Amino acid sequence: MEWLIGPFEVTFVQRALVAGLLVSAATALAGTWVVLRGMAFLGDAMSHGLLPGVAVAALLGGSPLVGAAASAAVMVSGVTLIGRTPRLSQDTSIGLLYVGMLSLGVIIVSRSQSFAVDLTGFLFGDVLAVGQDDLLVLAVALGATVAVTALGHRAFLALAFDQRKAHTLGLRPRWAHAVLLGLLTLAIVASFHIVGTLLVLGLLIAPPASVLPWARSVPAVMVGAALLGASATFFGLLLSWHLDTAAGATIAALAVAQFFLSRTAAALRSRRAHRPVGTAAVPRAAGQEYPAVPDPRPAADMGAHAS
Template identity: 75%
Template sequence: MEWLLAPFGVSFVERALWGGLLVSGICALAGTWVVLRGMAFLGDAMSHGMLPGVAAASLLEGSLFLGAVLSAGAMALGVTVLSRSPRLSQDTGIGLLFVGMLATGVIMVSHSQSFAVDLTAFLFGDVLAVRPGDLAVLAVALGAAAAIAALGHRSFVALALDPRKAQTLGMRPRLAHALLLCLLTLAITASFHVVGTLLVFGLLIAPPAAVVLWARSVPMVMAGAALLGALATVTGLLVSWHLGTAAGATIAAAAVAFFLLSALAADLRDRRPRRRPPPPNTSGRKASGYTS
């Protein structure tokens, strides 16, 4: 058991574990709706759309977290405005904003010769460098995400099922969509400095996608996604410690691997022939193994 417990006796690995657990909870709350509403492309675009804010904050020696929040907020606002156009599909607007924000960030990065290391951390994260202050920020973000998810639950469900019916019922689907974007923005900006923008997408999508194949309610998907994300965090840190791999990337890879296993198991379940009910007993006697 020493190989299982020894890594978490080291302080920075212990902080990485707590950071991963908090991120798993945040991503489960937001990622469930991303998966149910088919918003994976939006999540990917927003995770990369933070680059201009992070680049500007780095060049100005400011807070990378604040820069990411402002940039992601601008991205969410742009998506909300463009989605109101009846002649422009939402995917088109997201794609244009994605390219524009990413291009702006790359242009800003190209003017700095010392941003290469920061850009690597932005893309891939450094979960082993989590500080106590980061854990406090993640804990507050988890509480805020839980509050948003609870307050907007009914509207989110109606929005996922039928936006037109939600409008008829007076649930204001546009406001619900904007609130959902706020939840997604919070999850991404709170998590990117732990696992990076390319890897936060794994925890945001893979655990809910794995659980939705089995769960029958939204709360079950959220709870299962949080547990699966936590398992991916523990597995990724153990593999990283013993094999010397990148911790953040290993956590994300573990999450995707769990999704593939879940999808394979669900496929085998669906292929299993169902037991046919016995033919009706017309002789007046009970069939063997069945009671009336």
């Protein structure tokens, strides 16, 4: 039991665990909509697009969170404006902004000879260096994430499953999409200094994607993703302590490992469920996915009844 409990008797590991649990909950709420809407590339671009603001803030001695928020606002505004250009797909606008913001960040970093260590922290995070102020920021961010998710649940649900139906019901899909981008931004900005921009996607995408084949409602995906993220945080900190590995990277690696284990188990379950008794199994077509939430009701009805 000492091997299991011993590391968490240390104060900074305790703070790291609390921070990881808060991040896991916030990213589970935002990440569920990211996975359902297929916005993983946007999440990746958003996380890397924070670099210019963080670099400028570090060079000027300001708050990295403020710099990250400014860069995120530029990214969201750019994606929204360029995405409305005729005959230009949203992926194209996201890709252009991704490269542009990342290049600008590298240029700013290259002007400083002493920013290498800070850049490493930006990319990979330092969950073991979390302070009380960081925990307060994460708690506030989680509270805001819960509020936005609860208030916008019906609109987000309709937007994720049937955007035309959302427009018909007067749910203003463009506004819902903008608020959803804000929710994603909040989760990333609040979490990047804990797990780093290269690793925040691990907790943002892997837990919801792991739960999706097993859940029957969106709230169930969120709860399951939060629990998986919490378990990845606990065991990631435990393994990093005993194996002397990077804590943030170990947490993210476990989250990704959970995804592959979940998908493998789901594939085996589906194969057994769809195999007729006494006959050979029929292989699935390449890329075919079985629906995660087999509900015959329209998306609007799901939004009305989901809790």
